[in-house]
Amino acid sequence: MRFTPQDEQFRAEVREWLEANLTGEFAGLRGAGGPGREHERHDERLAWNQHLAAAGWTCLGWPAEHGGRGASLVQQVIFYEEYARAGAPTRVSIVGEELLGPTLIAFGTPEQHERFLPPIRAVRELWCQGYSEPGAGSDLAGVATRAALDGDHWVINGQKTWTSLAHLADWCFVLARTEAGSRRGAGLSYLLVPMDQPGVTVRPIRQMTGTAEFNEVFFDDARTPAANVVGAPGDGWRVAKATLAIERGAAMLGQQVGFRRELEDLADEARRTGAARDPLIRDRLARAWIGLHVIRCYALDTLGTDDPARASVLKVLWSRWHRDLGELAMHITGGIAAPGSPGYHRWQRLFLFSRADTIYGGSDEIQHEIIATRALGLPRS
């Protein structure tokens, strides 16, 4: 990938805007809401997100006719790099902006575009992803949540789990079985379900970081209008897989800049504590630096391709790198304190949360399976 003079001009524009706007009421938000810290300053981050939206800095890759900027992939990389470099806070609208929005643009009806895209773009409605269930995680086609038409509404019954940010979401995209007796990917539908109704119960799951980023979500005769199905009823598996492809691919843009900040901060910590004099620590810090360069090169090289094996390689590379950084941080800072105790600090939280990186968005083992079959041509296990 080459950055043209126009790209560099775009970079300067993004950088200037962030510098000028991460000030005043937003000045204290730098770095807020990172891994394991999603509970931090939600309302202020929401206000910041809405401020970004008002200036046209949300949904960059969406086509202009749907309210986006129609930004090229290169420009999106630049935006996310500058965003991370500025230490801007983690956005609260990622699920809607980066997962549901592109899926709706590809598969939704004009009426769905009109109803759902503007509030995502303006960050007036937040979304969560209702895929996983107690019996359907890696094996997502095992979804058992049911939905049936009752007049002009779908009625939904079942349970989702590990639903990130469901406690803050206005809507959930739910993968549900709408053809009784169907199996696996057949007979599933992709439904858009409002969260604020008596039939939806959200129960937080306390994580080992001490916070509750994800939840169980129960549907007991929950309802949504019949028109809120994306794609044809029964064709939800195809739509759901398209969302997963987005999740494993472009949505990871620019995060390596955030990783770089973490690594640089950790090197500072090693200097401060004297750990930087330990040859083994120096060696591991240097290896982490090399690993980050490899990830960046691979990410840039992979952009714009829709090869699932490449997306899987990238997921394995970054998730392991981040998990290893958490472990290195423990060596440097000297071990773990109980969440919430006075000694509990940023690095311990990173260590604990980064254990999730090799699980969500498709676990390591599932990525290996994709690489084995798609890249190496091995038979399915």
Ligand SMILES: Cc1cc2nc3c(=O)[nH]c(=O)nc-3n(C[C@H](O)[C@H](O)[C@H](O)COP(=O)(O)OP(=O)(O)OC[C@H]3O[C@@H](n4cnc5c(N)ncnc54)[C@H](O)[C@@H]3O)c2cc1C
């Ligand atoms: C922080 C976090 C946030 C999440 N957010 C969401 C969300 O917002 N919405 C949502 O729907 N889900 C979410 N998930 C769920 C996530 O997608 C699942 O955890 C993941 O798909 C794994 O499913 P599982 O937990 O049921 O584990 P399982 O599928 O039961 O897997 C257990 C273990 O067995 C291994 N395994 C499973 N199948 C195979 C196989 N065929 N070959 C080899 N090994 C295998 C897995 O790799 C894993 O190590 C989140 C998870 C985490 C950790």
